[in-house]
Every structure is written in C-alpha cells, then in structure tokens.
Amino acid sequence: MNGRTPVLLAFMFFFISCGPEQSSPEAPQARLSATIEPGDIRTHIQFLASDSLRGRATGTAGEAIAANYIADAFNQFGIAPLGEDDTYFQPFTVTTDHLHNPPQGDTSRQRERPLLSRNVVGIINGSEEPDSYMIIGAHYDHLGTGGYGSLANRRRNQIHNGADDNASGTAGILELAQYFSVNSPRKSLVFVAFSGEEIGLLGSQHFVDQLPVPAEQVEAMINLDMIGRLQDNKLLIFGTGSAERWEQLIAEANTDSLQIETSADGTGASDHTSFYNKQIPVLHYFTGTHGDYHRPTDDAGQINYDGQDKVLEHVRRVIQQLDKPGSELTFTEVPASEQQKGISMKGVTLGVTPDYGFDGTGMRITGVNAGGPAGRAGLRSGDVIIKLDGQPLKDIYEYMEILGGLEEGETGTVTVQRGEEELTLDIRF
Known part of the structure; x- marks a missing residue:
C-alpha cells in the first residue's frame, strides 16, 4: 500500500x-x-x-x-x-x-x-x-x-x-x-x-x-x-x-x-x-x-x-x-513447582520496590517510599519481608496475593529479616 x-x-x-x-x-x-x-x-x-x-x-x-x-x-x-x-x-x-x-x-x-x-x-x-x-x-x-x-x-x-x-x-x-x-x-x-x-x-x-x-x-x-x-x-x-x-x-x-x-x-x-x-x-x-x-x-x-x-x-x-532453518521451538509447560502466579495490581501497596531477581525465601526490597506504609513502619532497603499481616510468604507472588486481600486503613504487622535479625513491626496499610 x-x-x-x-x-x-x-x-x-x-x-x-x-x-x-x-x-x-x-x-x-x-x-x-x-x-x-x-x-x-x-x-x-x-x-x-x-x-x-x-x-x-x-x-x-x-x-x-x-x-x-x-x-x-x-x-x-x-x-x-x-x-x-x-x-x-x-x-x-x-x-x-x-x-x-x-x-x-x-x-x-x-x-x-x-x-x-x-x-x-x-x-x-x-x-x-x-x-x-x-x-x-x-x-x-x-x-x-x-x-x-x-x-x-x-x-x-x-x-x-x-x-x-x-x-x-x-x-x-x-x-x-x-x-x-x-x-x-x-x-x-x-x-x-x-x-x-x-x-x-x-x-x-x-x-x-x-x-x-x-x-x-x-x-x-x-x-x-x-x-x-x-x-x-x-x-x-x-x-x-x-x-x-x-x-x-x-x-x-x-x-x-x-x-x-x-x-x-x-x-x-x-x-x-x-x-x-x-x-x-x-x-x-x-x-x-x-x-x-x-x-x-x-x-x-x-x-x-x-x-x-x-x-x-x-x-x-x-x-x-x-531465524535459521530447522530452529523451531516446541512449547513446554513449566512445572507447577517452578511456575509462579501473575501479579495482580489490586488492594493496597506498601510503598516498596521489590527485588525481582531475589531467589531466596520472602521478598527482598531495594527501595522504600518514606511517606508510604512501609516507610512509616520503619522498613529499610535490603530488608527481606518474610511475613505480612501474620502470614508467611514465600515470594513476591504470595506477597501480592496477601496485599490483594487487605483494605486501606487496616492495621497489622510485617516481619522482616534484616541481616541476622528478625524484626516484627506494626504497620498501617
């Protein structure tokens, strides 16, 4: 055309x-x-x-x-x-x-x-x-x-x-x-x-x-x-x-x-x-x-x-x-043990930046908004969130799932691993 x-x-x-x-x-x-x-x-x-x-x-x-x-x-x-x-x-x-x-x-x-x-x-x-x-x-x-x-x-x-x-x-x-x-x-x-x-x-x-x-x-x-x-x-x-x-x-x-x-x-x-x-x-x-x-x-x-x-x-x-001849791929389904859930942007936010490359237990954060719930609760960059609202979390996907069930204004706790220390902090979502 x-x-x-x-x-x-x-x-x-x-x-x-x-x-x-x-x-x-x-x-x-x-x-x-x-x-x-x-x-x-x-x-x-x-x-x-x-x-x-x-x-x-x-x-x-x-x-x-x-x-x-x-x-x-x-x-x-x-x-x-x-x-x-x-x-x-x-x-x-x-x-x-x-x-x-x-x-x-x-x-x-x-x-x-x-x-x-x-x-x-x-x-x-x-x-x-x-x-x-x-x-x-x-x-x-x-x-x-x-x-x-x-x-x-x-x-x-x-x-x-x-x-x-x-x-x-x-x-x-x-x-x-x-x-x-x-x-x-x-x-x-x-x-x-x-x-x-x-x-x-x-x-x-x-x-x-x-x-x-x-x-x-x-x-x-x-x-x-x-x-x-x-x-x-x-x-x-x-x-x-x-x-x-x-x-x-x-x-x-x-x-x-x-x-x-x-x-x-x-x-x-x-x-x-x-x-x-x-x-x-x-x-x-x-x-x-x-x-x-x-x-x-x-x-x-x-x-x-x-x-x-x-x-x-x-x-x-x-x-x-x-692009080469004979280079076709065959789709394979990722086993459930390796497959994670998609993130849903619903519910409240803590005001943190997740470390998407972190492969340990919990969710490590690389940034904290000082005026957000996490900043007011005292979370710091480098903390690994291991429990949210009393619920243990394995990774960022469970973190988002828990957040999706919370309402703005609710109060609860967040547990983090900070170096060798485990801290539980009060938080208002």
Whole structure:
C-alpha cells in the first residue's frame, strides 16, 4: 500500500484522541541504520520519557502521542502495518474498572465512558518462511501523573516519565525493527507496542485474543520490559522453561560476557504472560528493579544506554538463531513447582520496590517510599519481608496475593529479616 497512508491515519487518530487542548511535541526523525546504536536508543527514550507526554497513562493524550511516534518510526523503517484497517493501530477500550489512574482534566466526565487505547503493530515479512512468525513486544504505557501503582506520595500530582518502565523496552523494539528492516530475516517478525500493561496486561491480552497471524504459526514471543538499567553486566531472562532449547540459545548468544541469570517461569508481571498462557514459548528480558521504579525519578538521565545496547545485541543474536532453518521451538509447560502466579495490581501497596531477581525465601526490597506504609513502619532497603499481616510468604507472588486481600486503613504487622535479625513491626496499610 502507499507508505504515507498509515501516517496520515495516525495523525487523524492523534487529533481525535488529544483534542485541541494539547498539541503534539515535535518528534525526532527515526534514523534508518544497519546497526543498533546507543545514540538512537537515547533519542527514542528521551522523547517517550519527556514531560510533554505526561507519563503516557493508558487512554490519555500522551499515550496517543507515543503511539503515533512508534507508528511513524515503523513507517520510516518500511515496516508494513499489521493493525486494523491497514493501519499500525489495534484499538481496544479501557473501562472504568481498569482505570485506577484517570487522565488529567475532568475525571468525573471521563469516567462516564470507556476510553480508547491502542496497540501499535507492524511486520517485516520473511524472505523465505513468511508464514513462520516471531513476535517482539514491549509495553509503552506508564503511570501518568501517579495515583494507583505509584510508589511516590499518592497525594502529589507528579509526572511519572517511565524511562526504564518502559520507554527502554519500547526503544528496544524500535531499534530491533530498524535493524531487521535493513538486515532482512528469513522468517516474519512482528513488532508490537502494547498499552494497558500497567493496569493489568490489557493490551497484550487483547492482542493474543485478536492475533493478526495464526497462533499455531507463532514460534516465539520475546518481551522487553525495563531493560535500561544494566548494572554489573547482570541480565535477568525469564521464561526459559517454556521451550527446551531456550537455555542453549541464550548461552550461545552471550558473546558480550553478560552475567545472565535465567528463570524457568513463563508468567509474571509483564506482557509475556499473555503469550505463555496461549502456549507460545516466551522470553522476558529485564535488567532488574531499582529505587526509581514507579516513581517520578525514573527519567532518561538514569538509563545506561551502552548497557541497553548490549541487551539488545543479545536479543538480536537470539532472534537470528531462531531465524535459521530447522530452529523451531516446541512449547513446554513449566512445572507447577517452578511456575509462579501473575501479579495482580489490586488492594493496597506498601510503598516498596521489590527485588525481582531475589531467589531466596520472602521478598527482598531495594527501595522504600518514606511517606508510604512501609516507610512509616520503619522498613529499610535490603530488608527481606518474610511475613505480612501474620502470614508467611514465600515470594513476591504470595506477597501480592496477601496485599490483594487487605483494605486501606487496616492495621497489622510485617516481619522482616534484616541481616541476622528478625524484626516484627506494626504497620498501617
């Protein structure tokens, strides 16, 4: 089709979504390159995580600006649209039940009707096996100006730019898309930016329910979420139990001496879960949590751009290995003993940053909001929560399950391991 048509539709969609009160900031032009470059990663993240997008909350004008930016980049790379009506967009609605963090403005009026959101989807058709598909995805939404899900003071109206969570992953799919648009793959590559992740994996669930390609021909899904804060070369990759060959492929692709830790678990608090539940082999790339997680301080200046380049080079090599003849994966179900439950963002929050890479008993925290329940109770970074409200907990998933049954204003106790000492503290949730 005419390459300009998706862009025109994108701008029409933008003006419908944003209205006259907010105009689009000037976006940098995407640069077509045969390589993945830290400078290009920086360009994408600085735009997506700028204050002008006001945190990209689902259903907001800032989200629409981000969606158009991604679609325009796909178009400039020559990537074909795979959304509805020959566009890059796959729209879905967000109900008031999902809307914990309403957009700026007249929230009473906006809560009276569902809001429109959209995934952004493009495809590079394979040169030799076009009916075999790999999906590379990342969510591009974040928390807007705070509210539910924020680990900052909820009463303050602060922009949460989400540079690592997840402008980093979005920049990752853009860089991989431009790379493979120049270095043509044998199999087809689908690139998708999801919205609605922060309020319940809504975009990825809608995508798998309305897959634009046959599900039985999808060989793998690779999810990029919070890949911008590589420290000490440590990279976490989840989902290796969803196919027998993942561990081998990951090891073979590690030519940058990354310190890779893997987890068999195919589910968790990100969009790969939606694909695992459809029996598609998945990987989830993650560079770890930090003190800026779900806070206004998650800004572009905190990103390790050279480190993210290393992460993306590893993803690129894994994709190229899967692109070879005879490299198909077979889905395997992770045993119940190794499979964890997805995180549900319901109930109260303690105002802590979990250490997602912790593999001991309990949940270790790496940051504490001084004004939140945990901060007021005296919890500290490095504490391992081993009991909550009198209930022992094995891991972060049991922690979230217990939180889901509590109400704001309740009182109880939290027991932590602090070095060699076990402490039980009173807490008001």
